[in-house]
Amino acid sequence: MTVKSMGQAVAEALGLALEMDEGVFLAGEGIGTSIHVNPHLPTFGLLERFGPRRVRDTPVSEAAIAGLAVGASCMGLKPVVEVMFFPFITLALDMIVNHAAKLRYLSGGLSSFPLTVRVKSGAFSAGCQHSHHLEAWLAHVPGLKVAYPSNPADAKGLLLSAIFDPDPVVVIEEMPLYWSIHAEVPEGDQRVPLGKAHIARLGADATLATYGGAVHVALKAAEMLAGEGVSLEVVDLRSLLPLDTATVLDSVRRTGRFLALHDATRFCGFGAELVATVAEACHGELKAPPRRIAAPDIPVPFTPPQEAFYKPSAETVARAVRELVRG
Known part of the structure; x- marks a missing residue:
């Protein structure tokens, strides 16, 4: 290594x-x-x-x-x-x-x-x-x-x-x-299989699935929430197609709650497919309706302050998880 x-x-x-x-x-x-x-x-x-x-x-x-x-x-x-x-x-x-x-x-x-x-x-x-x-x-x-x-x-x-x-x-x-x-x-020819997600952080109260840079935002939010007694499981999808639905659904069935996070705009974003998949497969096992956390439906702004507003932050994620867990 x-x-x-x-x-x-x-x-x-x-x-x-x-x-x-x-x-x-x-x-x-x-x-x-x-x-x-x-x-x-x-x-x-x-x-x-x-x-x-x-x-x-x-x-x-x-x-x-x-x-x-x-x-x-x-x-x-x-x-x-x-x-x-x-x-x-x-x-x-x-x-x-x-x-x-x-x-x-x-x-x-x-x-x-x-x-x-x-x-x-x-x-x-x-x-x-x-x-x-x-x-x-x-x-x-x-x-x-x-x-x-x-x-x-x-x-x-x-x-x-x-x-x-x-x-x-x-x-x-x-x-x-x-x-x-x-x-x-890892050194040498070490491959990660396509279509296999990774549990980036174990948790018990809610599952959050995401990918790319948003994984680090989710992990930061999970650390914040841990100090409040809320345990967030973070699934790093790694591949969107093929999608490792088995890992996502297994996690949701353990936690009973689900959130999808991405930096893309919300409407018709990949999170919509994740939420639909979870809702169809785990409807009777969910403790709350699944949620999407995404960028607003506008073009990406140029200036740094507006860009920071555009991208979902750890604070935004933590707030959504609190609302989902505490009702």
Whole structure:
């Protein structure tokens, strides 16, 4: 085990994949140039190690990047492409949704199409055209897999699983976590299976399911609540598609209460699917109606004070849990 930042953990996964399989290559805007001079950014140093044949800068065209990935996958390669900011993935969705996600189905399951799309998410004072959480869009597409790590070990392990998975996988990496979160990371080819959640904190009074940076907000809220005698269980989903419903439902059946938390807007967000799943499966076992905690239904603000208001805070989470537990 070595302590690494989340960005360093992603870079380690990419380096390992490039070493292990000649069919793996990286492509994206500026991934090998001065844009990535920061050692905590995930392609730092990879161009120098593997050369421009394996680490390829591309034109500023997300549609072209996604098309390159689909074509390379069809030829038997394992492309790992980067979309610089989450809203920009809208420009790549034709290739991702109408081609990558459907090709294996159209082959009758006879062919595999390994393809990984890494996309940066999060709110980091860059405005609404660079910050827009669209994970619920992606989770609505049969044939895709969607991972959303919260810590360095999972960032490395989920990315390695994605690269060597036979299906197209979108790995969402919250950009502020690249340098703000440091933790122990297993050495070598240690993978985290897609579709397997993790209990980040055990609790008895309520279950909260979340992912990405919101996991740390939930854990902070759980610590606050513990001082008040309220025990909150935090489930880090890690993968949104496939979703580990078994772990979530098992937790809810033990605690009797459920909350979903995410930084995306509330209406039609992923939390709605979580609440519906819990309500359908655990209706007679719930002590209170399940709840969603999410961002307001507005574009992400630019200024730091407004951005802080926009994102659900630990205090907001703690207040919602108190209301749920105490009635």
